[in-house]
Amino acid sequence: MLGQLKRIFGNSEPLPEGLLQVREPLDLAIASLLVELTRSDFSESPAEIEAVRHILGRRFAISETAANDLIARATQRADRAVSLHEFTHRLNKELPESDKLAIVEMLWQVSHADGRIDKHEEHLIQRVAGLLHVSDRDRIRLKLKTIVGD
Template identity: 35%
Template sequence: MLDQLRRLLSDLTGASEHDEFALDDHRVAAAALLVNLVSADGVASESEKIALHDVLKARFALDEHETAELIEAGRRREADAVDLYGFTSVLKRSLDAQGRAGVVEMMWEIVFADGAAHELEDNIVWRAADLLGVSDRERVELKRRIAARAKPLGAAEPA
């Protein structure tokens, strides 16, 4: 009977029995927020897609398969969303202050993956940080730190 109920709920939510991540998993909320950010400026660059993969894999200690599954779960979650609150509310309930700041840090890593911050991306990070309870001071400090590490587009690799 429980299996039938699970199948019914999976059918209703569009989730597969083989999904590795629950819809209320904070990792899915973070992935959805990052997926939203990747396409914010209208161009999902290859560098942003690679950064999305690498950031999620490293932050959540996932293997390649799990990372691909998480990104797909994030895409589905983001496609159903109408605003950032759906993601940030899960993150705020699930993570402590340091974890929420880590999400903002991941966002900046995505923003600077292509070498520059677009104003729409900056605005999304600002709104998400506010909803996550990350102070303006901490948000700006994280931005400065990640921007300093970011390689501008067209910059040569050190010899």
């Protein structure tokens, strides 16, 4: 047993990706949340994928090719993720409230891209908003802004 503990705690190898991966770009974390949302209703609609591409291009001022690359990397990252906390931890620590609100708004926009908001999508947005410490009031306000418009 002592040998196992030494192997676990005495190992100087790099930490695996995940919660402690502090070098992971914030744009990848945001893109991964958007990708997770497209899959939350168990069907990736082309409209939602296109919305992710458009939102990432606009938000990060990148080309369509760069947005596609970011989506591919985000998909791989989301496939390896154990929880949403892996993406929201750094975002919550490093971003101001206005950026957190923008992330929640992006999630609503992707969710509504196919003309409806699935209950699984809504639940995921509620969880992400909670992890980012966005109030229920702001979350609902952003939902209505997305559905009804300004």
